[in-house]
Amino acid sequence: MATSESRALAVSLVATAVLGGGAVVWGVAAGARVILFDGVYMLAGIVLIAVSMMAARAAGSSPSAQYPFGRHAATPLAVALQGAALLGTLLYGAADAVVVIFAGGSDAAAGSVLAYGVVSAVASLAVLVVLRPAARVSSLANAEAVSWRAGMLLSAVIAIGGAAALLVSAGPWAAAADYVDPVLVLIACALIAPMAISLVRDGVRELLEAAPPADIRDRIDLAVAEGVAASGVVGAERTLPPAIVRATKLGQRLYVEVDFVVDRGVWSVDDEDAIRHGITERLEGLDLLIWATVELTTDPGLAAAE
Structure with missing residues (x-):
């Protein structure tokens, strides 16, 4: 199980670095805040994955004189930290989106937003499939799976929003297309927030020695x-x-x-x-x-x- 967990975390780390870096470059080039937000969200996860790896190593260590019961509390602690960091990222994204809306919107390229959403959703689904077996038996791998599920949902929202912006820009409501980008960020934050709250709740419950599921x-x-x-x-x-x-x-x-x-x-x-x-x-x-x-x-x- 430890080997499966470590492999899942390594896969998540590599995929996060590749997709997150690509999203930041794509977002800057297209001038799309929602893509940039997605990239920052993923790159922030690299630190959290590193924390999860350290937690897995600590939890897998043998009991010692200093830790006679082992250090299994490192696992729920890492899960709670991951959820808290995800909530922080969502608050930042939502606040930025509100600022953009009051500033008159953003002229992000709708076609680029649509293309990114499709590519990112497919990539996130592929990573999620790889993580699924380990997620069934590991809390840390499950936390990663939750993050990738949230990323896939965010990407799907981005794709739908990009398609909507293309349709709106071709009609009498063309001015509304400038607001699609920040509104997408707000929608994504609202959809992902329950997953982040669930991670925090589950981690804290275990740390407080709550009854198991x-x-x-x-x-x-x-x-x-x-x-x-x-x-x-x-x-x-x-x-x-x-x-x-x-x-x-x-x-x-x-x-x-x-x-x-x-x-x-x-x-x-x-x-x-x-x-x-x-x-x-x-x-x-x-x-x-x-x-x-x-x-x-x-x-x-x-x-x-x-």
Whole structure:
């Protein structure tokens, strides 16, 4: 998984540098703010990809005396930073577009805007297809995929706007064509903002040790039920009370705590070990690094059931 994640980040880095640099040159040559905005948006992502690479390296490092639980928090931190930087770029683009509108618009070449939108959308889709397998199992690769999906959407809006400007410029509303460029930037910012907010929200939730997504919680509950049944120590004479389950996901590590409040003198350490093995073996199918704690206790206070 680490190799797949690193490869995905490297692909994203190279594609961002090539397409972003090309967009800046194209935007300056065509005098189109929306193309220039797209290029700046992509080039700003180079720094974020570098941060993601460092986060991946930190998260993949082994626990040490200084970091006994590892450094998996680097992953959601990088995701949140990427979302925050994307929001900052959108605010800059929107503010610039408003200034241009009040200044009387821009005379960007509509044909050039249309051509760029088509080329950029196709290129973004190609990168997104390459990233998709790694994005299914890596938060960092998924953040990159979200950025490329946003870029593809932005490019599609640019292409549609370029086509609209060509149509408008040929009719009685020719003066309105000067406003297509900044209006496109505002539309693109509005469309991309939810994706950026989602990145920030997901990263912050993990840093605050929120519960994992619903599909993971369901699989944890299933693993607990199946693990208890497969342990071989529960039967008609001895039954366990409902499990107290707490979990949180931090990057690629999933922390799971399962507590059972039992009666005194009924269960042994061997029983606890059997139940622990039954549960942890089934948690391994989650494609995450599992840090599981399974305990049987007679003291409800120790189970931290709140």
